[in-house]
Amino acid sequence: MEHENELWDIIDGSDTTPPTDDEAAKMWKVKAGKAMYASQCNH
Numbered sequence: 270m271e272h273e274n275e276l277w278d279i280i281d282g283s284d285t286t287p288p289t290d291d292e293a294a295k296m297w298k299v300k301a302g303k304a305m306y307a308s309q310c311n312h
Contacts, residue, residue: 278300287301
């Protein structure tokens with residue numbers, strides 16, 4: 270359930286800026302990619 274909430278942070282616009290830390294930015298990009306995939310599959 271936690272992962273679903275992380276995706277909604279990106280989808281609803283509350284987490285739109287990638288972090289500056291390299292490792293955190295990598296994880297953010299993974300979440301953003303999953304959110305993009307989920308939004309495309311649901312259309």
